[in-house]
Amino acid sequence: MSSFFNRFSWKYMSLKRVFHINLRSHQYRQLNSGSGFQNCTQEGVKDVETEESNKFVPFLERINLRRSESKRSILVQVQSAESYKELYTCCSTVGTVKNMFHYTTGVEPMHFILVEFTKESDVLNILSTSSYSDESQAVPTQSQFLWFKASNRKLGKLKQNKSFKLSIQNGTEIIAESEVRDKLRQCRTVSDQMNVLYDITKLNDVGTRLRYLIARQIESMVSGMFPYASVYPFGSSVNGYGKMGCDLDLVLRLMDKKQNDSRLIFHSKATSGSDRSINQRYVEAIGDQIYLFLPGCSQVRRILQARIPIIKYHHQLTDVECDLSMTNMSGVYMSDFLYIMGELDDRVKPLIFTIRKWAKEVGLTNMSPGRWMTNFSLTLLVLAFLQKPPNSQPVLPSLNALVKLAGPDDKYVTADGIDCSFLRNLNKYNTRTKNRETLESLLTEFFEYYSQFDFASKAISLNEAVTLTKPEFSAMYIINPLERGLNVSKNVSLEEVERFRQEARNAAWMLQSQEKKIPNWGLLSVFENRAKMDFKLNFAINAKHSRLMNVKTLFDKEEEVVFKNEEIKQEIREIKKETRQNIKEIQGNMKRQNTRR
Template sequence: MSVFLSCHVRRGVQNAIGRNIKLNLNDGKNVRRMSSLKVTETEKGKKFVPFTDMVSSRRAEARRSIVVQVQSSQSFKELHAYCSSVGTVKQMLHYTVGVEPMNFIVVEFASEKDVTSILDKSSYVEDSQIIPVHSQFLWFRASNRKLPKLKQSKTAILNAENGNNNLTAAEIVDLLKKCDSVSDQMKQLYDFTKLNDLGTRLRFLTACQVEDAVRGMFPSAKAFPFGSSVNGFGKMECDLDLVLRLSDEKVKSDARLMFHCKALVGSERSASQRNMEAMGDLLQLFLPGCSHVRRILQARVPIIKYHQQLTDVECDLSMSNMSGVHMSDFLYIMGSIDDRVRPLIFTIRKWACEIGLTNSSPGRWITNFSLTLLVLAFLQKPPHSPPILPSLNNLVKLADSTDHYMTEDGINCTFLRNINKLKKPAGNKESLESLLKEFFEFYSHFDFTSKAVCLNEPVAITKPEHCAMYIVNPLERGLNVSKNVGLEELDRFKVEARNAAWLLESQEHKTENWGLLSIFENKRKSNNLFNFAFPNKQARLMEVSTLFENEAAPVEFKNESVKKQVESIRNEKKQKLKEIQKLNR
């Protein structure tokens, strides 16, 4: 469930930790009813909402909304009274930004006309030092002699208070400690860290600002969010990826009057870089809230990075083709097929972050996108159970005429968009805990030396070129999404996966840090290829060499694969000792 963690809800969470995480969300004295706490249609097992329909619905929602800076959350009653005098207020959601918090309220109206009316009544400070920009980002002026205080609305309801607050690391630990099983821990981690409704609204409003900024000259321009903000794998505070299309209309073949347009000067790439440079200036000089604008124009895909202070969102803006949006559609579909997919991916991403496998800075580290594809590929062909997800080629075969898409770069993005037409694979009843263990075991033994991970077919393929790790981009099949990963980082990934599998397999009783906490707390760098972690509070890490120091007291193994590896190493060590003894003679 998507959660707005208001001040009251945060206290409810803390109190619920002592009551087996059963939150009393219907307590009218402490918690207002919040629309974000309702179970979604997909979670109820109702009809699936295709990606394009979901995005269109969110875009329309953003068009019906404004963001208003207020003095405090209690300003909502007076703000409701003012807005209701102009249009019909549908709901109001409060959030804060900054250490010394600035307060904002998202006001959603019943129609887009109401927003037009409220903006027509709005103004700006008369000051020669400001840029007079009209947008959906406003502030609520305090009452004075000319502006008498409005009567507070008696019908006003604040649907969320502090709706963008995150659980702290300590709160997450407390939450996970009280769970009954590893599967429950995975579900709780997903439910309480995923991007909530307000977070999604703020990202579409941020996209709307960029769109409106260029619509005077390009009336059909659209800014499409893609990536984790829309594919169902985003967590609170995730970045917003945007692709700006100056025209999203198809050429009218029957038109007699044609617009005069400027031809591109130079190569398409240099023209794209110049356009991005101009967009960077527009963001930096004219749009309120846009700060820390950085132009990264020499990358394979030129982007503008900036921070939208009013929604507290980090943004990456590009003007390249739409393949990223179609990839988001594919990931959205894969996450919607089975309710175990997203909690599993959230857990593995969290594990990788905690032990330092992923890094916020670009480099030789494995990325969250690569990890996501590894999980999806694993779920297409789990070693000990039937498949959970279909291959991309299977979705391509089921596509109809409405599913055909080709980008301007010739990338075929055709696949089934509506999974209501897909027969769900039957027979896999594995728990989340079992799937997590199988994932770690699967990739700790995967032959990355000669094989590539591919989601197009449910089989590993021969690696097409020499590199440490090769994960085929499902849509742009000539690209390796993990090309940046070095051999050392790949070795670390396999060692850490082996360690995690060992930890989860060897736990018989709950300890202070059990289940997911045991694999999250293992913050270290692996110096040796064969390290195993044990659930011993005194000495958690053990190198394989110590397993051979006292053969009179053999170690008891519960995991057969680990046992075979250790026996193999032991035999190899004995053979090397014999060879050394011969040389000494």
């Protein structure tokens, strides 16, 4: 029955494509080129990315630029946004202020100003002149997180610089869902909607700066015993696919310096036990320090039995959820790969943002871990699709194509011996895609492709940009591009895979059957809650029989669908009529078989 409906559904959708194709523009519009979404972009100062103009900045180079930025910054709690004038005067007596960013957090709310200086030595001078709280119970910890007490007479006499202005105010404010929808309604095309969604929800410069400052706080904490320790952010905060309010993943390396051939060697404490048990003890000890000493860190949990032991905590001063692990850099190198994929073509990030938003709206992803798909799995599904779209030219290369182009500077191997070598500098990559499909076309093709994908027997590989036979049973099998023995989607259940296919089919149907005449057109119709969609598939599962479809939900309940052509409308009527008759015959045959039993 399920395969029968698939044939019916795609007979309709193929027919729709014939009549709809002439309305699509197959000329790819570059991001930010003459459309109505330009006014929806986030305001603020130019970050590392825009300062580099059109030149590609390699991932690890960008990481180091941001880390340098964090070493030249402090975060100060203030009374209000207007406090920046006095704060600027105070800081200018010690160093040279380059930028000041304001944001709020909490219900009250609490006001903060992120101050960036021109030199790292300015921050050291600020910290050396700062004082500790008078409270006897306060732990006298020195960090780049401070608060600005009420002014006194001496400070009041200092001349204020009226020409200096805040670089941004309310820098971490997340746009309301109602405002997102209003902006999407104002767009002209689905492609414009996708670009607007990306522009107004992506992680901005202030959010990025705060996350690197959190990483810097951990570095400073351990720098006494481990002066060459480094903390690297990875995941959505740095790979280009992060949205406002996203979590922060961190990895701590206690030794991040190449050894020299000096004859003088430091005495060190010998360790005993397996690498895993040692790592667990280290993570537990670091967790204790965060819990006891670091300001702004609360709800500290040590997850020691996970495959990779981590510390989870909430950073109250920045309102960011953090996950800290140790030693393994594979997450950083994976972020590097995803970052490169996003930089290769301007359509990649808006498409991924749209798919993630759709998955959240229809209930395919969940904040809690479990049987659901994750944003990471969805991202890899999008990239795999773009490597080999069924109806157009490839948009992205395979990972192996980048591996073949890797040079000596691209050689990276993790502590576990995982080879993570691939071309990292796209300035050396000369191949450009011939694909000129619009974002709308790619979105529809994505939904069509995965609604028919054989998840039962096929695995998805980004290494060769092909589908492979599953090496082992799993409802969905996405090969980890770097750690090839791992299945990224091992947690996903059969039920969720089937729901993913159904929702993809529904989304493709909605994109092809509606025009802009209705208020919630385009992406808004795709984002409609799954429970409100009338043509949702309902299955009654019986142990003795195959799955039966509730056809009534497909045909008996009328739905306002705007057809773009009367001929299509008539064709759909005929398909429905023929389908009802075929289903009646199938049901009659099943009843007769049951009677014979």
